[in-house]
Amino acid sequence: MARKPVTRPRKIATQARSRATVDHLIEATARILVKEGFDKASTNRIAEVAGVSIGSLYQYFPSKEALVAAVIERHQQQLMQTVRSALDRASGQPLGQAVRSFVAAAVQAHRLDPRLHHVLAEQIPRVGPLEKLETFSRENFTLFRAFLEGTRDELGVDDLELASFVCVTTIEALTHNAVLHHAKVLTEDRMAALIEDGARLVTGYLQGQRGSRRRRARVD
Amino acid sequence: MARKPVTRPRKIATQARSRATVDHLIEATARILVKEGFDKASTNRIAEVAGVSIGSLYQYFPSKEALVAAVIERHQQQLMQTVRSALDRASGQPLGQAVRSFVAAAVQAHRLDPRLHHVLAEQIPRVGPLEKLETFSRENFTLFRAFLEGTRDELGVDDLELASFVCVTTIEALTHNAVLHHAKVLTEDRMAALIEDGARLVTGYLQGQRGSRRRRARVD
Amino acid sequence: MARKPVTRPRKIATQARSRATVDHLIEATARILVKEGFDKASTNRIAEVAGVSIGSLYQYFPSKEALVAAVIERHQQQLMQTVRSALDRASGQPLGQAVRSFVAAAVQAHRLDPRLHHVLAEQIPRVGPLEKLETFSRENFTLFRAFLEGTRDELGVDDLELASFVCVTTIEALTHNAVLHHAKVLTEDRMAALIEDGARLVTGYLQGQRGSRRRRARVD
Amino acid sequence: MARKPVTRPRKIATQARSRATVDHLIEATARILVKEGFDKASTNRIAEVAGVSIGSLYQYFPSKEALVAAVIERHQQQLMQTVRSALDRASGQPLGQAVRSFVAAAVQAHRLDPRLHHVLAEQIPRVGPLEKLETFSRENFTLFRAFLEGTRDELGVDDLELASFVCVTTIEALTHNAVLHHAKVLTEDRMAALIEDGARLVTGYLQGQRGSRRRRARVD
C-alpha cells in the first residue's frame, strides 16, 4: 500500500464525457457503500459498477480515499442545502418557531439518504486523508451561530460560541440517532414528538432560566 | 481467509495462564490501536506485542473482530462503571443536582482513555460482526430511564422512553464531541461551563415549561 | 509501487524449512533472470517458480529489490571466492606472473555464470535501493591494493590508490566485455591471447617506464 | 498494451514542425531521465513536458523504447563527435602523444553530459529492443582500429583487432568509471594523473616490450 494518498481530484473534468465519467464513479461508490458496505468498495469494484475502466477511475481520483471523500462531500452539500433553506425560512420567526424549523430541517436532511448517511457515519474509518472530515459540517455551526447573533435579544445565554456548539451537537445527535438507530420503531407520530421535544430542549436552553446567567457568569 | 468471522470468544479461559494470555492480547490490541491506529493493528502485530504466538492468539479469539470487540467491551465496562456510581450518588438528589452529576460523570467517563475512545469511535469500521455494537451502551439508557422513573414527580415530561433517549443521546453527544474534537480548545473553565450548560439544557427539558405539555398534547 | 523499499532481509531464517524457502526463492530469481530476463521477474512469478506462496516470499524479502540484491550478492560472493584464491596463489610470485594469474582468475570468475552476469550487469536498473550496488565489489579493489602494497619494490608507480583503480577497472572491463559481448567470436586461443595481452598491459603499466614517474611527480 | 515494441521511428519528420516536435520529445525525455530518473519517465509525462499530446508522441515514436533509443543515439552521436575530432588531431602525432589525446578526448566526451550518461549507463534496462544497444559505439572501435593501421610501424603488437578491443575497452572503462563513480573524489589534479596513467598504460601496451611478442608467439 502506498504512502500518503491525497484527496484533491486529479483533474477537473471540463469536457462532457469526463464529467459523466466522474459522476458515474461517485454514484457507483455511493451505491456500493449503501448496498454492499465499505468493505466491498474496492476501487476495481467501483470502476466495474460505474461501467468505467480502473484506469479511468485513477485519471480522476488519485486514491480510493478521494473517491469516498467526493461521496461525503456530495452528501454534505445536499444536507447543507436543506439546512440552509430551513434557516432562510427561520430568520424573522420567533425563537421557538425558528428552532423548530431548524430541528425539522435536520430530520429532513438525515432522511434524504439515511442508508448512505449510516455508512458514512459508521463504516468509514476516519484515518489518513479522511481523518479531518467533520461529522457535521463546519458550515452548519457557522450558520447556526449567525442565526443566534440575529436573535440575540431573545436569548438568555451569553457565550454564543458555546451555545452554538451545544445546540448543533445536540440537534445533530438527536436526529442522527433517531433516524439511524431507531428508524423502524419511529412512527411518524413519535418522530413529530421527537422534533417537538428536541425543539423544546434547545429553545429552553437558549432562553435561559432560573438565574443560570448569573451563575455562569461566575464560572467563565 | 475465513469468510464469516465470529465474535464470541473461543473458550472461556478459566485457568490462570489462559486468563493472562487473554489479558495480554486485549491489552496489546488496545495499545496498538491507541499508538499506531486501527490500520496497523494486524493480528500478527498484536500477537507480537502481546508476546504470544499468532497460533495462540487464534486459540483464544476466533477472529480479529473478536479481539477488537473485546477491547470495546472492556472499554465500555469501564465507562459504565463510572456512570453507574454517578447515578448511585445521584439518586435522592434534587433533579438539577442529579443531572449535573450525571453530565459530570459522562465527561469523566470520556476522559478515562480519550485516545482509545477516539480510535474506537472514529476508526473502527462498524462492519460485519462489529456492526451491531452500540455507540453507547444500552445499559446507559436503561439506567437513566430507571433514574427518571424514580424522579417522576419532579418531571414535566410524560414519555419517559422518549425523554431517556433525548437525554442520553444529548449528554453522550455533548461530552463525546467536546472531549474528542475540542480537547485542545477546551480549558477547564470552558469544560465546567459546558457541564453547566449541558446540565441546564437537560434539566430544563425534563422539568418542562411554558405549557409545552399542553402544546405537545395537541401534536401527538 | 511503494515508497522506499528496503534491501535488508526481513528475518533470518534459522529453521531448516525457512532456509530452504529462502534458497528456493533466490535460486528461482536467478533462474528467471537468466531464462526470461529482468522484465519477467515479477514477485508472483518468482514465488511460483520457487514453489512457494507469494506470502512466504514477503516473509523473507521485504521487496523485489531485496530479492534481486540477494542474487547479486550471492553471485558476487562466488566471484570473489575465485578472485581471492587467485590472489592467494599470486602472492610471492613475480609481478608478471602474479598479474597473469589475476587476469586469468577474472576471466574464470566471469565464466562462472556468464548469462547471469550479463543480466545482472545489463538489465538491472540501478535505481532506488539497488543504486549503490557496485559493478565490481569494493573488496576486489581492496584485495588488489593489498597485493600491490606487498609488491611495492617491483612497482614503478607511486600512487597505489590510483594504480589499483586503473588495474582493477581495466581487468574487470576487459574480461567482462570479452566474456559478455564477444563470447561467440572468442575461441580458446583468442581468449588466451586476451589474457596474455591484458596481463602484459597491466604489468607494463605497473612496472612503469619512460620516466613517467618523474613526469607524474610534477602532476600530482 | 503492445507486446512487441519497435524501435525504428515511425516516420521521417521532413517538415519543420514535425522535426521540432520530435526534437522536443527527445529533449523532454533526456531532461526527465536526468532530473527524475528512468522510473519517472513515463510516456505521458514525457509528452506533457514536451508540450505535446500523448497521441502525437505515438505519431512519431512507436514505443517508449524508441524514444529512449533516440536519446541514446543522440547522446552517442555527441560522444563520437568529440572522439572523431580528437582522432583527427591525433593522426600524424607520435604514438604517445596521439594516445594521450585520445584518452583526453574520452574523458571530455564523458563529461559532456555526465548525468545523462549515468542514467543511460546505469538505469536503462537493456531489455527487448534496447538489448542490442552497445555500451560504446562500434564506430569507436572502427576509428581506433583505423588509427592503429596508420601507426602500424610504431606498434609492438600484431593482432590489431585484439589490440583495438583491448585499448578501446580499457579507455572507455577507465574514463567511464572515473567520471561516474569517482566524480566527487576526482580533483582536476587526479583527473590529469588518470589521463596520464591511462595514456601510459595504453601506449606501453601498444609499443610492446620485454619480448612479449616472442612470448605470445609461444602461447598462441
Next chain:
DNA sequence: TATGAATGAGTATTCATTCAT
C-alpha cells in the same frame, strides 16, 4: 497447548498504448 512457517485471495495503483472525436 504452543509455535510460527506457510498460505493466497485480495487490494490499490501504474502506465504504455489505442482510437473516437
Next chain:
DNA sequence: TATGAATGAATACTCATTCAT
C-alpha cells in the same frame, strides 16, 4: 494531423487465518 479520454493487463505487496510440527 492533433487531441486526450479511456483502457486493462500487470504488479508489488498485505494480512487474516490455518495447520504441521
